[in-house]
Amino acid sequence: MIEAELSRSVRRWCKGATGVTGAAKLSGGASQETWRFDITHPDGAIGAILRRSPKGYGAAPTRAAGLAAEAQLMQLAFEASVPSPRVMHVLVPEDDLGTGFIMQRIEGETIARKILRDDEYKAARPHLARQIGGILAGLHRLPKDKLPELRSRGASQEIAEFERDYRSLNWPKPVFELALRWLRDHDPGPSTETTLVHGDFRNGNLIIGADGVRAVLDWELAHLGDPMEDLGWVCVNSWRFGEIDKPVGGFGTREDLFAGYEAVGRKVDPARVKFWEVMGTLRWGIMCGGMMQRFREGPDHSMERAMIGRRASETEIDLLRLLAPRGS
Amino acid sequence: MQDEPTPIELTKSVADFLRNDITPLISGHQAFKLRVAINILDLVTRQLTREEGSDAAEVERLRALLGADGSVTELNRALAERIAKGEVDLSTPGLAEHLWATTMDKLAVDQPNYASYKRELGRGG
Numbered sequence: 216m217i218e219a220e221l222s223r224s225v226r227r228w229c230k231g232a233t234g235v236t237g238a239a240k241l242s243g244g245a246s247q248e249t250w251r252f253d254i255t256h257p258d259g260a261i262g263a264i265l266r267r268s269p270k271g272y273g274a275a276p277t278r279a280a281g282l283a284a285e286a287q288l289m290q291l292a293f294e295a296s297v298p299s300p301r302v303m304h305v306l307v308p309e310d311d312l313g314t315g316f317i318m319q320r321i322e323g324e325t326i327a328r329k330i331l332r333d334d335e336y337k338a339a340r341p342h343l344a345r346q347i348g349g350i351l352a353g354l355h356r357l358p359k360d361k362l363p364e365l366r367s368r369g370a371s372q373e374i375a376e377f378e379r380d381y382r383s384l385n386w387p388k389p390v391f392e393l394a395l396r397w398l399r400d401h402d403p404g405p406s407t408e409t410t411l412v413h414g415d416f417r418n419g420n421l422i423i424g425a426d427g428v429r430a431v432l433d434w435e436l437a438h439l440g441d442p443m444e445d446l447g448w449v450c451v452n453s454w455r456f457g458e459i460d461k462p463v464g465g466f467g468t469r470e471d472l473f474a475g476y477e478a479v480g481r482k483v484d485p486a487r488v489k490f491w492e493v494m495g496t497l498r499w500g501i502m503c504g505g506m507m508q509r510f511r512e513g514p515d516h517s518m519e520r521a522m523i524g525r526r527a528s529e530t531e532i533d534l535l536r537l538l539a540p541r542g543s
Numbered sequence: 544m545q546d547e548p549t550p551i552e553l554t555k556s557v558a559d560f561l562r563n564d565i566t567p568l569i570s571g572h573q574a575f576k577l578r579v580a581i582n583i584l585d586l587v588t589r590q591l592t593r594e595e596g597s598d599a600a601e602v603e604r605l606r607a608l609l610g611a612d613g614s615v616t617e618l619n620r621a622l623a624e625r626i627a628k629g630e631v632d633l634s635t636p637g638l639a640e641h642l643w644a645t646t647m648d649k650l651a652v653d654q655p656n657y658a659s660y661k662r663e664l665g666r667g668g
Contacts, residue, residue, distance in 0.1 A: 387616075387619050387620040387622075387623035387624075388619075388623065389619060389622045389623050389626055389642060389645075390642055390646060391623075392623045392626035392627050393626055393632075393633070393642070395627070396626060396627070396629065396632065452659060455658075457658045458658075459658045459659055459662065518576065518579045518580055518583055519576075519579055521583070522579060522582065522583060522586075525586065525653045525654070526653070526654065528646065528649040528650055528653045528654065529650070529653070529654055529657050529659070529660075531646045531649065532646050532647075532650055532657070532659045532660055532663065533659055535639075535642060535643060535646055536659055536663070538633070539633055539639045539642065539643070541643065541663070541666055542666075
């Protein structure tokens, strides 16, 4: 039972803690798990989250930054006032919990459709696009000399990598070919500035409350690259959850996003943002193809995975809307 | 020739049974899985209903675009290759119309409630 290991662990590093209660697994693939639990403390219970790779699952997939880097990035973000949970403890071998970290639990909602529809978030919604701009600006400003070691990826490398992923699926899709062609023709080349890129900053990976964004989650695809990538990805139609006229996560306009970003002295390059939006749309489409492949060949023969394979066509229509729009 | 009811009618009867009789009995994660299962059967029903007609129209367009004959898979592969090589692009007469028609036919099966699809349908298909 994980509560025994967690109790032993918290007693070592959390002064006054006597144990833990209410451990429950929130999500988990084969190699990475997220648990919630409460630390029992004389001053009152402390809400916490464990992110870990269980023992025997040390190696991260090639694109992932790794849990140690994630912990470091979240802590840096927290210190720089980018909404982020405070990292309380990085797992050590004595914890007997695998590799990973424990962070403060932040209450709020991550389910995109609820955030876009529930009354609780009604007052916050009109402000989110601009707030997200400010958060991304803060994130892109994190001091490079303090960052953990991260892979470095520019536009040209990403195009080549997605093309390879797509070809390996042996899944001839004329719309994807058209998008690849467009990306190669519009490759903006190396960006003038290389910064930390979150890599998966979107509606669904943000904890949101009635007061707005409370935390940025899922740093596992963080890398060094073109900061405009994050601005393009947050606008991909797949993350608007039906609110297609509000490009920024279904919340608001690009103008608001850009204004929030520039208000703190950073510059937006709208052509690059569009490039990364097209790239992001194709990226999700190819990922849907990957799901199909894993359903067919791999250990995950679930209906859910099968159905994600059938969502590639959503990205095809979105690519056509971007690249070959029909008259209004 | 196979007997009837048709696969469309059979699949639909299973989906309706799960939807009307089983859904009220199930909760939690199993209810979520059941919803996915019903969605799959509905998708299969839509595909069985539409595929023959949409594939025939697609092949017709592909033949005209490529000046070649073949199965719908072979012709798609050929079109993909020509786009990759830059021999065909959006300035090629008929390409954009073909990709739009094909994609709309896919969404009609895969995800008829997708907001982008509904918007484009409002433009006249």
